[in-house]
Amino acid sequence: MDQARSTISKIFNGEPHSYTRFNLTQNMEGDNSQVEMKLSSDVDEEVGGNGVGDHLNHNSNRKPYVAQKFGRTPKNLCFMAAAIFLIFLIGYLIGYLVHRKKDLSPSCSASALPFANPPPHETGAAPLMDWDKVKELLAQKLNANKFEAAFMEFNSENHQAGSPGDEDLANKVLTKFKEYGMNPWTDEHFVRVQDPPASGTNKITFKGTNFRPSGFLSYSPSGRVTGAVVYANFGEESDLDFLEDKNFNLTGKVVLVRAGKISFAEKVANAAKRKAAAVLICPGTTDDSIGDNIELFGHVHMGSGDPYTPGFPSFNHTQFPPVQSSGLPTIPAQTITKGMASNILRQLSGHEIPAQWKVFGSLGDEKDVITVEVNNTLTEKRINNIFGVIKGFVDADRYVVIGAKRDARGPGFAASTVGTSVLVELARSISDMVKNDGFKPRRSIVFASWSGGEYGSIGATEWLEGYLSSLSMKAFSYIDLDGIVTGRSTFKVAASPLLHSLIGSTIKEVKSLNKDASMFPDLTGSWETNVFEPLKLDSAAYPFLAFSGIPSISFRLTSNDLDYQYFGTELDKWDKLNLITGAKVPHLTQVAAQFAGHIALRLVHDHLLRMDLAKYDKFIRAKVVQINVKVKNVQRMQPQLLPKALTMQWLFSASGSYSRASRSLAADIENSDLEDIEMCRILNDRIMTVERNFLSPYVSPRDSPFRHILLGFGPHTLGGLSDHLQALRSNNNNNSNADVELFRNQFALATWTLQGCANSLAGDIWSLDNEI
Incomplete structure (x- = not known):
């Protein structure tokens, strides 16, 4: 029995009494190496005398080792049979016990049973709701009655930035966002702004008459200046050019302009470039819709955000270095009423105002002397932005x-109440679509209620400055x-060219859904020329686009091409807007909300962002052609300024690189698998780099x-390059606006910025077009 036990132990625990040869598929040193592994035990090699080494020959005809050891005697054969039976019995018992243990152990029946049907391939994508269904749901949620209720809730007679009225509205918006389950949060800033004089007034003196307006222009320099007054229509560059062509020297003059066409800040900056001494701004309308005594408010910062923390946020009373924005005006500016302006215009002498100016x-003449005194007060205010978010189901970030x-x-009312109402109603509608109707946006939507907008988009810009890198x-x-x-x-829209095609398709959809959308154009002929306008400096969309490189859109339903005449006055009320719109404010607001909602939902619904890269291609080519014409003109008329060695080759090449890169990306999009989430994310990120890479890294x-x-x-x-060329041509490099070396430097940097955008758009480093 001991011998049997020893034999069994050798069979189970011992090693085979042979070599096994393995051919390795890997080539270790470049050849077909073979490795021999000795699997017999040293103990077994000591048994059998001259049997050692015989097993090395695999072709040997000698008897197996066991037969040699035991021989074929009846005793040995019986012993071997008993051993084999014992082995079989032990194996059976082991198998039985293992099987019984499996039966008794706990198990998950779901994992043990095979699937009746194989599970579908999981891509991680949110279930995609049909776009027509999304449009239908939004149309059901938005209605005129709800907007009328929102107007009543958010309408306020006094909600200046940082005031208790502003704080009260902020709490109302925050409460709404909480009700909608949007996890709201706030963003606090401490900003410096200008308000009217704390004591006394600003003052205008003209021919013995003193005017003391209570309106004001924030960020105007304080001081007292005297000069001859000149009327300059809207204060656009073309208006000032007209005056200079009529031999008006604007140096030291007080320029009187009316509101409209361009921002207050641009009017003041244009006058300052002509070395004017001060600017007066009156209401822009020539009819009687604004009374003679209605005051006008605004700001003249040629920029956005807190001008005393340029480029960085005004967080938590942080001690910032004593710097100021380069956009702060250098000459005093003040608003006056329509009655004051009429009084001044009646007493002016000199040439008659041209008929096309409609005044x-x-x-004015040299003897029409006026004195302007500005005493505004710099104050600090605490403002709060309010945010809520509807998170996406695929690319939530x-x-x-x-x-x-x-x-x-x-x-x-038109300036902020309508917009706030649309913001809250869109938040309610879309969150309800997600919560109750099964809509799952692929990407997130952030809703923002800004404060400090009247001082130059302060709330929006400070938020951008605080989180720009993200x-x-x-x-x-x-x-x-x-x-x-x-x-x-009339419908007007200002936007990044990337969004123009999306805007066109949205106009078509909203117009088909709503009978009150009659102001939307038919998408035929030159509709883009009639609808699109430049993005204005006063719009919060402008810093998003031009400061942060984020494609942006601003739009308006209006009655003419001029600004709404009640902006910045005490007359911006619900009843005035009702009068202009024929008591259709809620219905028109519904149309505007549908337009904004469709744009947002389309951008978060589709697999790929709906942005048309070809639009920028046309835009760039037009700018390059314009510069090329002016370069050739300067080289022809002022050859000593721009040498022939300065060619347009690089700029043409950079423009071509962008064109090829945009077409390549369009082809990649056309051939992409929309169910491949990672691929869609990569393509979307390439699209997102376009606007951002148009920001010059050199300023x-x-x-x-x-x-x-x-x-x-x-x-x-x-x-700016085009304007500089114009200055070189007309001024023969005799003033600070015409600097040849500065032009050549800016020309090179703008060229490389454009080429860098093309390189980024091309994608991987090996895909770059490196010929320039």
Whole structure:
């Protein structure tokens, strides 16, 4: 029995009495190496005498080792049979026990049973609701009655930034966002702004008459200046050019202009460039819709955000270095009433005002002397932005931002109440679609209620400055809701060219859904020319686009091409807007909300962002052609300024690189698998880099905050290059606006910024077009 036990032990625990040869598929040293592994035990090798080594020959005909050892005697054969039986019995018992243990152990029947049907391939994508169903759901949620109720809730006679009225509205918005389950949060800033004099007044003196307006322009320098007054229509560059062509020297003059066409800040900046001494601004309308004594409010910062913390946020009373925005004006500016302006115009002498300016009177003469005294007070205010979010189900860290300013000086019904109401109603409608109707947006939607908008989009800009590095990578669009209803007959929109095609398709959809959308154009002929306008500096969409490189849109339902005449006055009330729109404010607001909602939902619904890269291709080519014509003109008329060695080759090549890169990306999109989430994310990120890479990396946000080389302003932009060439041609390099070396430097940097955008758009480093 001991011998049997020893034999069994050797069979189970011992090692085979042979070598096994393994052919390795890997080539270790470049040849077909073979490894021999000795599997016999040293103990067994000591048994059998001259049997050692015989097993090395696999072709040997000698008897097996066991037969040699035991021989074929009856005793040995019986012993071997008993051993084999014992082995079989032990194996059976082991198998039985193992099987019984499995039966007794706990198990998950779901995992043990095979699937009746194989599970579908899981991509991680949110179930995609049909777009027509999404449109239908939004139309059901938005209705005129709800907007009328929202107007009543958010309408306020006094909600200036940082005031108790502003704080009260902020709490109402925050409460709404909480009700909708949007996990709201706040963003606090301490900003410095200018308000009217704490004691006394600003003062205008003209021919023995003193005017003391209570309206004011924030950020005007304080001081007292005297000079001859000149009327300059809207204060646009073309208006000032007209005056200079008529031999008006604007140096030291006080320029009187009316509101409209361009921002107050641009009017003052234009006059300052002509070395004027001060600017007076009166209401823009020539009819009697605004009374003679209605005051006008605004700001003249040629920028956005807190001008005393340029490029960085005003967080938590942090001690910032003593710097100021380069956009602060250098000459005093003051608003006056329509009655004051009429009084001044009646007493002006000199040439008659041209008929095309549609104002009666004279332009002014050297003897028409006026004195302007400004005493505004710099104050600090605490403002709060309010946010809520509807998170996406696939790319939750990519989001569209929808925003509206909440504050106003005075009632501000069209300026802020309508926008705030649309913001809250869109938040309610879309969150309800997600919660109750099965809509699952792929990307997130952030809703923002800004404060400080009346002082130059302070709340929005400070938020951008605080989170710029994150937002520029994750926010792919901004939709501005300020001033979206000011009339009923015309539709105007300002946006990044990337969004133009999406805007066209949205116009078609909203027009088919709503009978009150009659102001939307038919998408035939030159509809884009009639609808699109430049993005205005006063719009919160402008810093999103030109400062942060985020594609943005601002739009309005209006009655004419001019600004709404009640902006910045105490007359911006519900009844005035009702009068202009024929008592259709709620219905028109519903149309505006549908337009904004469709844009946002389309951007978060589709697998790929609906942005048309080809639109920028056309835009760039037009700018390059314009610069080329002016370069050739300067080289022909002023050959000593621009040598023939300065060619347009590089700029043409950079433009071509962008064109090829955009077409390549369009082809990649056309051939992409929409169910491949990672591929869609990569393509979307390539699309998102376009706007961001148009920001010049060579200028400081303090000196030139709007760094976008196509849609910003400053010498670094393609528009700035064109203006510089005009100065070189007309001024023969005799003033500070015509600097050949500066032009050549800016020309090179703008070219490389454009080429860098093309390189980024191309994708992987090996895909770059490196010929320039």
